[in-house]
Amino acid sequence: MTTPLKIALIGAGAMGRQHAGYIAKESAASLVAIADPFSSALADEIGIKHFAGHCEMLDQVRPDAVIIANPNDLHVTTAIDCLERGIPNLLEKPVACSREEASQLIAAQQRHSVPILVGHHRRHNPVAERAKAIIDEGRLGRLATVTGMWQTCKPDDYFSMEWRRRPGAGVILINLVHDLDLLRHLCGEIASVQAMTQNSLRGFEVEDSAVIQLEFANGALGSLTGSDAVVSPWGWDQNVNEVPIFAKHLEQSCYFLAGSEGALSIPQLTLWRYGDTRGWQHQLVCESHRYPQDSAxxxxxxxxxxxxxxxxxxxVSVADAARTLAVIDAIQEAARTGQRQVPLTP
Structure with missing residues (x-):
C-alpha cells in the first residue's frame, strides 16, 4: 500500500480551508502542517502544526508536497521558496500578478526542475472534459461565436481582507481568470482583446465589473461579462455544482458556443443542430450529453x-497558466487605454 503523501498548506483563508477539506477526503494524502501569518484557527481545528511563516514550516516539516493558497501577490515568491527546497506544489491561480512575475517563476522552475500544477481547477471538471470532446469531435463545425458570463454578488465581509480591495485582486484576476482559462482550453488561444471596466458599484481601487471582447486565433469572436456586485443567476459557480458556498441555479447556462454546424450550452451540455434541412425557418434538434458527477x-x-x-x-503547467495571465494583462491594458491589445506571452 502506498504511503500517504505528506502535504503542507500555505494560506488558511477561504481557499485554504477548501483545500484542507479535499485533502481530508483523499486517502492517498495527509495534511501535516499549515502556514498562515494571520490565524492558527484551521490548524487548531484539524489538530496539526501551525506556523506563522511558510519557510520555517518547509524547513522543519519537510513535506512531500505543498498547496499554495495565500494572497495573489505572494504566489510567485512562495512558489520559488518551494522550488528552492525541491518541493512540488499546487499553486492556486493566478499563477502570478504580472507577465514579469510569471517569467521569474518559469525561469526558477527551469533551474530547479520541480513540478508545479497551477490550480485552474475547472479544467478537471467532467463538464469541461465532455464539452472539449464535443468541440474537438467537430460537432459545432467551425466555431464562430462564444458568449460567457460570471456575475454574482459577493457579501461585503468578503472584502474585509485588504488585499481583495487593492491591485492584484479584482473580479478579472480573482474570478474571470477561471473563465478565460477555460475558454482558452475549450476554444483555442486568444489572439486579441478589447475591454471596459468599472469600480463604481463598490468604489475600491480594483474593478467590480468588466466587459471583455475576445478574438480567438481560429477566427471565433467572443464576449465575457463579469461582476462581483450584481444580482444574477449566471456564472459557472452558480450553474455548476462545484463550489458549495455558492447558491445554485443549475438550470441556467453560463457559456454559449455557436459554430457552422451546431451550438452548445454549458454546463448543461445541450447540443443544438439542424436535422436534414438548414435555415432559420426549420426547427433545431437538441440532444443532451451526460457526464460523471465528480468534484473538479x-x-x-x-x-x-x-x-x-x-x-x-x-x-496546467506554469507556462500554460502564464498564457492565461498574458490575456489578463492584455485585458487590463485594453481597459486602461481603450485600445485593442494582443496578449504577450512570457
Missing amino acids: QQRQLAHFLKVARGLAEPL
Whole structure:
C-alpha cells in the first residue's frame, strides 16, 4: 500500500480551508502542517502544526508536497521558496500578478526542475472534459461565436481582507481568470482583446465589473461579462455544482458556443443542430450529453498527487497558466487605454 503523501498548506483563508477539506477526503494524502501569518484557527481545528511563516514550516516539516493558497501577490515568491527546497506544489491561480512575475517563476522552475500544477481547477471538471470532446469531435463545425458570463454578488465581509480591495485582486484576476482559462482550453488561444471596466458599484481601487471582447486565433469572436456586485443567476459557480458556498441555479447556462454546424450550452451540455434541412425557418434538434458527477477539486488533488510523485505531467503547467495571465494583462491594458491589445506571452 502506498504511503500517504505528506502535504503542507500555505494560506488558511477561504481557499485554504477548501483545500484542507479535499485533502481530508483523499486517502492517498495527509495534511501535516499549515502556514498562515494571520490565524492558527484551521490548524487548531484539524489538530496539526501551525506556523506563522511558510519557510520555517518547509524547513522543519519537510513535506512531500505543498498547496499554495495565500494572497495573489505572494504566489510567485512562495512558489520559488518551494522550488528552492525541491518541493512540488499546487499553486492556486493566478499563477502570478504580472507577465514579469510569471517569467521569474518559469525561469526558477527551469533551474530547479520541480513540478508545479497551477490550480485552474475547472479544467478537471467532467463538464469541461465532455464539452472539449464535443468541440474537438467537430460537432459545432467551425466555431464562430462564444458568449460567457460570471456575475454574482459577493457579501461585503468578503472584502474585509485588504488585499481583495487593492491591485492584484479584482473580479478579472480573482474570478474571470477561471473563465478565460477555460475558454482558452475549450476554444483555442486568444489572439486579441478589447475591454471596459468599472469600480463604481463598490468604489475600491480594483474593478467590480468588466466587459471583455475576445478574438480567438481560429477566427471565433467572443464576449465575457463579469461582476462581483450584481444580482444574477449566471456564472459557472452558480450553474455548476462545484463550489458549495455558492447558491445554485443549475438550470441556467453560463457559456454559449455557436459554430457552422451546431451550438452548445454549458454546463448543461445541450447540443443544438439542424436535422436534414438548414435555415432559420426549420426547427433545431437538441440532444443532451451526460457526464460523471465528480468534484473538479477532488480530481485536481488526485492529479496533483500523481504530479508530485512524478507519475504525471501537470494538466496546467506554469507556462500554460502564464498564457492565461498574458490575456489578463492584455485585458487590463485594453481597459486602461481603450485600445485593442494582443496578449504577450512570457
